[in-house]
Amino acid sequence: MNVVRIAIAGFGGVGRATANLLLARRERYRQVYGADIRLVAVCGSRSGLADASGLEAERLDALEPDLSGPAFIEASGADILIEAGPSDFRTGGPGLAYIRSALSAGRDAIVISKGALVHSGPELLALARSSGAMLKLSGAAAAALPTIDLLEHSLKGCEVLEIEGILNATTNYLLDAMMNRNLGFDEALRRAQAGGFAEADPRNDTEGWDTASKLILIANFGLDADLTMDELVVEGIQSVVAHDLETWRKQRLVPKLVGSLIRTDAATRAAVGVRTYPATDPLAHVSGKNKAIRITTDAMGETIAIGSGTEPLATAAAALKDLEHILTARAVRSTGVSGGKE
Ligand SMILES: NC(=O)c1ccc[n+]([C@@H]2O[C@H](COP(=O)([O-])OP(=O)(O)OC[C@H]3O[C@@H](n4cnc5c(N)ncnc54)[C@H](OP(=O)(O)O)[C@@H]3O)[C@@H](O)[C@H]2O)c1
Incomplete structure (x- = not known):
């Protein structure tokens, strides 16, 4: 042994x-x-x-x-x-x-x-x-959401063209609560903190830094890129207001805080911000404290993983x-x- x-x-x-x-x-x-x-x-x-x-x-x-x-x-x-x-x-x-x-x-x-x-x-x-x-x-x-494992094992040999990730459970929970329970950001945050789903200082999550950090790890360790935080445009959900929520509801769109990355021959471009999805998109159905990643490759098309787990x-x-x-x-x-x- x-x-x-x-x-x-x-x-x-x-x-x-x-x-x-x-x-x-x-x-x-x-x-x-x-x-x-x-x-x-x-x-x-x-x-x-x-x-x-x-x-x-x-x-x-x-x-x-x-x-x-x-x-x-x-x-x-x-x-x-x-x-x-x-x-x-x-x-x-x-x-x-x-x-x-x-x-x-x-x-x-x-x-x-x-x-x-x-x-x-x-x-x-x-x-x-x-x-x-x-x-x-x-x-x-x-x-619990597989990310680098997908790149290293499941999609081995493929050229990764694009990644979109709902990588932060707290912001996904907050956006869900704001959209579906008609809560403002402050009230949704207060309830999440009371339920233990958000930190006392939530800025790392709500301002997008946690999502950006995970995106950098996926890029640098999964794709051999060399991204730094300075190269990312990082926007969180703290500036989402009632008018945005109303507009998305009318348009039947679902907002998600997404870390995204596009690769071309010339460069890897990455950003964090709110994106909206129609109900036909699987990412629109990633609810509550779930996370998800969509990886688009040249040869295997789109692969989506959705997951969470009790922390x-x-x-x-x-x-x-x-x-x-x-x-x-x-x-x-x-x-x-x-x-x-x-
Ligand atoms: N919680 C989650 O669900 C989750 C999920 C994914 C990743 N993470 C990451 O996992 C890490 C730990 O999270 P957590 O929830 O366990 O945090 P936590 O409860 O705050 O625990 C942090 C631990 O690190 C220790 N520590 C601080 N400075 C240290 C040092 N110089 N040397 C050795 N230990 C030191 C603390 O020691 P003292 O108790 O002595 O201060 C404490 O034991 C974080 O980086 C977090 O981002 C957490």
Whole structure:
């Protein structure tokens, strides 16, 4: 049995959900991949826990003070880092140091926060390529909605011409509430915050930055583009007013906050803003907290995926999908044949 040691940096809702799902799936990893998965370290900003023989779920409620930081994670002997800290695309956030440290030492990284990947994507990709480490980011790139996986696997070999994505659940929920329950932006936001569907500071979602971040990750990691935030026109839903809603209702159009990308021989152009769709368009039916992506390729036409899932479990599951891809790739590397029984 091949021992694979995992560390999780960032131990809030998503980090904890990932730890619990990882521990619950250990038997699956043994049976399918012949891998003895051990959670050897977890940490938040100021506390953590490490045990080379593997942490059990019942110990995860009692983190110890002063155990945190990239050096703490490195000292745990982890083979794979799962990074689930706060996201900040303007600075890279605390995740950047953890991811740099893992990749430069040749350790695989599964990244759930978007900030470091948006801020320093090309540098992190170069680090991974030079050390031979794998860098996976399903949790960051719309999580339960498959995006990069579609590009890397399902549409392999095709030329991607255009992508449209409803990539932010909060704004989709808000626009739905504004259109169907006749609420203004402020009231819809207040209700979403009361229901826990919107952050206390919602600007990252409502001004379009979260959608823009995901679009950049899909472009840079899924299409090998080199987009930066400065190159995107980013407009959110905060300026949608009653008159807009009334006009769309009259015209039987459904508004969605969309991240869009068009590729030509000359360039990749990307933007975030409200688009409207007639009822005949599948994107018009992506309701509530669902997300969706439409990818148009030269040879396979239009592919649409729609999905969501209950958070934080869905994001944890997306990160652990990445883990299974890594276990498969590791098996191929070591044996030369496809890993896993699936
Ligand atoms: N929630 C979702 O549904 C969802 C979905 C997709 C992606 N994401 C992304 O997943 C990430 C985590 O989300 P969350 O909801 O779990 O956030 P959260 O509950 O706020 O947890 C963030 C965690 O990061 C820790 N942290 C902060 N600075 C750190 C540092 N320097 N070193 C190590 N840990 C540090 C915090 O530690 P302390 O507790 O000590 O402050 C906390 O444990 C975010 O980037 C988010 O954008 C979330």
